[in-house]
């Protein structure tokens with residue numbers, strides 16, 4: 001069964017990015033797919049800041065990422081780029097940690113002015129980590145993600161655009177894992 005890891009690079013405890021990733025996880029999860037969500041903010045800050053890849057929690061997170069068949073990486077746009085928190089974690093990974101992995105990059109941001117940040121900032125890093133395939137990234141405006149008592153909600157018009165992207169990515173992952181069997 002293919003495994004998909006969703007990685008949130010948001011430092012926020014009430015993160016719209018992580019909320020979006022939970023909705024994406026619900027969309028991907030099925031009897032045929034195993035889904036995990038990892039928040040970089042839950043990893044030990046001292047190890048992240050001192051570049052300590054030998055820290056057990058960092059090593060475990062890196063192993064989870066390396067064994068996943070596919071990765072959905074989500075970050076808020078801060079100062080026109082993905083977060084420093086996400087970069088601190090990516091910097092601790094082995095050189096080709098994403099070899100053989102398909103990646104779907106997602107971002108949330110406050111302004112469409114930075115919609116290209118995925119392509120100019122995040123995509124080159126994913127490629128340098130050896131990602132097998134980096135799908136077309138998707139940018140979601142923060143106001144499209146809201147919090148209801150029963151969980152996060154995604155604006156319907158945005159969902160109508162995003163779900164075909166997520167479904168296409170999932171189909172590709174399932175197809176690739178069938179080929180490898």
Ligand SMILES: Cc1cc2nc3c(=O)[nH]c(=O)nc-3n(C[C@H](O)[C@H](O)[C@H](O)COP(=O)(O)O)c2cc1C
Pocket residue numbers: 010011012014015016017018075076077078079080081108109110111112113114141142
């Ligand atoms: C420190 C900081 C810097 C930000 N810089 C930008 C920016 O440069 N461009 C943008 O579109 N949004 C920017 N935003 C808005 C966030 O990207 C947006 O609200 C995002 O959805 C927050 O996600 P989060 O809840 O996961 O932190 C910034 C927000 C913060 C807190």
